[in-house]
Amino acid sequence: MARATGVSRQTVSRAINNMTQIDPATRDRVLAVARDMGYRPSRHARGMMRRSTTTVGLVIPDVLNPFFTEVVAGALEAAKSRGWQLIMYTTDSALDQEKPLSESIAAQVDACIAFLLDPDAIAAIAGSGIPFVLLGNEDQAGSVSKVRIDFESGLREAFDHLAARGHLHIGMIDDRKRTASGRPDARTRLYTTAAMEAGLRIEPEWIQQATNSIDGGAAAMERMMREAPEVTAILCYNDILAIGAMRHAMARGLAIPESCAFIGVDDIPISALVDPPLTTVHVDKRRIGQAAIEQLAAQMSSGASMADTVIRTRLVVRAST
DSSP, X not given: OHHHXXXXXXXXXXXXXXXXXXXXXXXXXXXXXXXXXXXXXXXXXXXXXXXXXXXXXXXXXXSSOHHHHHHHHHHHHHHHHTTOEEEEEEOTTOGGGHHHHHHHHTTTOSEEEEEOOOHHHHHHHHTTTSOEEEESOSSOOSSOEEEEEEHHHHHHHHHHHHHHTXXXXXXXXXXXXXXXXXXXXXXXXXXXXXXXHTTOOOOGGGEEEEOSSHHHHHHHHHHHHHHOTTOOEEEESSHHXXXXXXXXXXXXXXXXXXXXXXXXXXXXXXXXXXXXXXXEEEEOHHHHHHHHHHHHHHHHHHSSOOOOEEEEEEEEOOTTO
């Protein structure tokens, strides 16, 4: 904007923030150009001028999923240590809610960390000028700072673990909404790659789509049992789906793990408490929230995005396999 108005950045800042020591005619000219460009001053910019408390928006898909509860706890801890405030938003796991929320959030907070899938929603926040960190999206390219989860190491351990126990027909229960764009999620791609590398075949009915809930896992398991009775082990998108599928299998008379083995992903607290305890790929969920706040702090300090933070995963073996 300074280039468009022919004045310094300091002058633009004075005009937009209605500060003194600026000629009224110059202020009017800067504001006119700002209106033409569709510019809206962010809370971050105003906060830097006024030295007010930093407010961070945290966007999560589901307030009831324990995975996101732990991410929020980690972010709250890191934000509190810096004297920052945290405001939580949810998209209710609805892809069509992401863009409307992203278009309004920059006017409400100084910085944002978010679980988002819609590229337009991501671009809206990234283009607003506020510090921004994207969470859990392994497919998003570009210059947006990210905290990514490295599922490859943990999922390969999981697949090798099942293969070592003699399972040749390994199925998967996937999250339907993660594949809504038509491109398989990173976890599904890793499942497919691992099976091919192990020389195992995969039939279409061995991958069942599910609503991300206990009931969704149960419904997917019912279809799996009906359409692919030869499957003897199932890798699930997350622990929620795995628990639902495992409970349904037991209710239908299958012995776990003798008749069918189950592996989840995330290692939420309840996974160790179900009977039998669930084998799962552990993700350090609190670290995701902490790392996101650290990335925001680095952006605010340097004004530039930093390299992605990668959260490693590992297999936790329990009685379900």
